[in-house]
Amino acid sequence: MSTDPAAVRVRFAPSPTGFLHIGGARTALYNYLYAKKNGGVFILRIEDTDKDRSSLDSFLESITESLNWLGTTPDEGPVVTPREPGVIKDKGGFGPYLQSARQEKGIYKEALDRLVPSGGIYKCYCTPEDLKQRREEAVSKGLEPGYDGRCRDLTQKEKEEFESRGIKYAWRIKTPDEGVLSFDDMIRGKIEVEARMVSDFVIMKSDGMPTYNFACAVDDHLMKISHVIRGDDHISNTHKQMLIYGAMGVPAPEYAHLPQVHGTDGKKLSKRTGAVSVEEYRDMGYLPGALRNYLALIGWSTEDSQQIFKEDELVKKFDLSRCNTSSGIFDPQKLDWMNGKYIREEDPRNLAKMAFRWLNEAGLIDDTDNIPRVIDAIKLEQEKIESLKGIPELIDFLVKDDIKYDEKSVEKRLKKDGVKKVLEDVVGIFEKAPDFTVPGLEEAVRQYVEKEGLGAGRVFHPVRVAVSGRMKGPGLFEMLEFLGREKVLGRMKYAIDHLT
RNA sequence: GGCGCCAUCGUCUAGUCUGGUUUAGGACACAGCCCUCUCAAGGCUGCGACACGGGUUCGAAUCCCGUUGGCGCUACCA
Known part of the structure; x- marks a missing residue:
């Protein structure tokens, strides 16, 4: 084009x-x-x-x-x-x-006035009640339910008669009685319908309001719309709108009908x-x-x-x-996957920004400008975030001072024989650690594991629960470094005294 | 009811127009395995479809017809 x-x-x-x-x-x-x-x-x-x-x-x-x-x-x-x-x-x-x-x-009125001289439209004095009744009759007889064209060829006398009785009228457009109505859809190709299936339809209601098809066609034309991209529930409207363009003597836009x-x-x-x-x-x-x-x-x-x-x-x-x-079909599961995908790719700073309302609601943002800390916490849990809304729950133990101990986790990893001693030993290690960073911490703990002849899990798991209150979380040592010596020791001692 | 649109794994889809390169490809979900301190993420493997019936053709998921099913429209609603 x-x-x-x-x-x-x-x-x-x-x-x-x-x-x-x-x-x-x-x-x-x-x-x-x-x-x-x-x-x-x-x-x-x-x-x-x-x-x-x-x-x-x-x-x-x-x-x-x-x-x-x-x-x-x-x-x-x-x-x-x-x-x-x-x-x-x-x-x-x-x-x-x-x-x-x-x-x-007055845009639609004006468009209508321009149509009148062509003789392609006419006044219809039928009342909605009559129409409904006649439609039902037609349907019950197995006929087309469309308008029967009663007012199409009213004589001057008949019109005057209606007018004098003050009967309100609507404007209908004359549609062809035979032939096919056809248009080329950009995604479906040619779509045809028998012209007789489309009966004279109303373009201007008796209250002076345009019908959807009329307003739509007039506006698309006036707004110089080049392509109409809409749902396929509008396919049958398209033939009507084409008829309106034909009456107006203007070209129709291109159409593309999307599946629902x-x-x-x-x-x-x-x-x-x-x-x-x-x-x-x-x-x-x-x-x-x-x-x-x-x-x-x-x-x-x-x-x-x-x-x-x-x-x-x-x-x-x-x-x-x-x-x-x-x-x-809209598949929420795939959306979830995609959302996770986008979250993993997103800059943690933006994540924090977008999740602000939920972070705030959860009380994770305080007035000490702890936002950088929140962002770092998000970074640690980023791959696990499924939605912005779920962020607070994932990071609260990293950001807040107080944590909640998950009952099942405590039961499974802390209330076991030997846990108390392990935790006490690890507290000792942590107190002596020269710096509280991942490499040093990890080396010290792994050395301890080896010396005691324990499985790594026997040590890692209890420490994780003691420090975070849950079994899930970031890498243990990343978590420890993030929390810092003071918080780690405090939580571990609490766990030793109350939860083992 | 009439008319219109549509029809590939459970779902989103590639392939269809221009028939053979297809034991029908990818993604989500699901199952298993690997990785691993947990949970995830990631990697690998598996499960899984041309709605049905006719035709045309040497050959059809692809072209034609019919059937069935889904959806939409059938207003002085939009």
Whole structure:
């Protein structure tokens, strides 16, 4: 098509449902990736033609937050600043980006007016109740449930009759009675449907609000959207939108329909089968990079099935034509693995930064600026961290003064014959150790083990539990050095007196 | 019901368009082994799939038809 890369303009157009759904996030991501890959523009548009305005602010705030967190910040779209609640500004020159605001501006009315002279649309005076009844009748007779075209060819007299009775009308678009409606999907190829399957549909409701398909088509056109990348639940809408473009006499954008993301039960992702919003994943301690990477792989892959993508590698390698056609299931286990992978690769300083809220909650950050110490503790446990949220539990015994002794560990490693003597001996060794660092400590302890003719475990295990309160942890000597002589000795003596 | 979309290991997928290079490759999960002071991480091995039935062809996971199944749409919702 166009050779001008700047011509690529894509949009993510959610309706305000409270938060960014994981499936929506995937759609947003693919749009973002496609835009960046092609030097284009990623736009956020809110499809709120049917919602009340009350919850809009919080939705906007939440979706903006989620999009930013995921690293898919829109280039254009509505913007709210926390400092000015209720004030929605536009970023970009194609606003407003809220359909409710566009409606107030008269954009859809104007588009409709331009359509009237063509004769391709007409007023429909049927009431919703009539429509419903007729639809049910048709279905019960085994006929198509679509609109029967009753108002399509009303005479002038009939129209006047309706008007004089003050009956409200909606605007319908005339759809072809025969032939096929077809479009080329970038990832599925040609998608056709018999024209007669699409009956005259409403584009403007009797309350003056545009229907979804009309608003969508008008806005995509006005915002110069070049590619529409969305879920495949919109496939049948596409034929309708193409009809609208046809009536408007403007070219339609390119379309790419993504397969859906389902829950582990194979059904639509729902709270029943796990977390559904980006916010929830953030709050569970996932890294944004991990979620983004994972999401990218539901429905898209490289030729070599690459799993982990660094930095801008995703943008570089993303390719719409390599997208799948079949729906995928969101697998939390694989996300967990990926999250661990990202955590192991991450700089401990950033880990501490990202985990700040949980560190703080757990009381691991104090006012003595112990953050460097926390970072070092994270470094020691890094390979074991599964989520940001789990960090405090992993490092608290390294950072806090007081520790909790795990009952099972005490039972298994301390309350055994001979442990007391071993610990006392080791205390002696530690008191005499010239410096309290890994090499010296390790040598001294191993010498002791050999001299006593014990298995290493007979010494290592009790010391570990005495000092940390648990059986799991970093390498013993790394842990000892980190804790320092004073804490180590204090904890060991406590253990000797109370726990052996 | 009608229409549309989809169909490779339990899951994400490569391979399908351009049939042979495939005893169908990778990743997650699972099992075992190695490493090892614990837990992890890491390494190795194993388990495990072309939904079914016809056709076309010397040859089909790949092309065609049908069946079955899943999902979606069928609104003056988006």
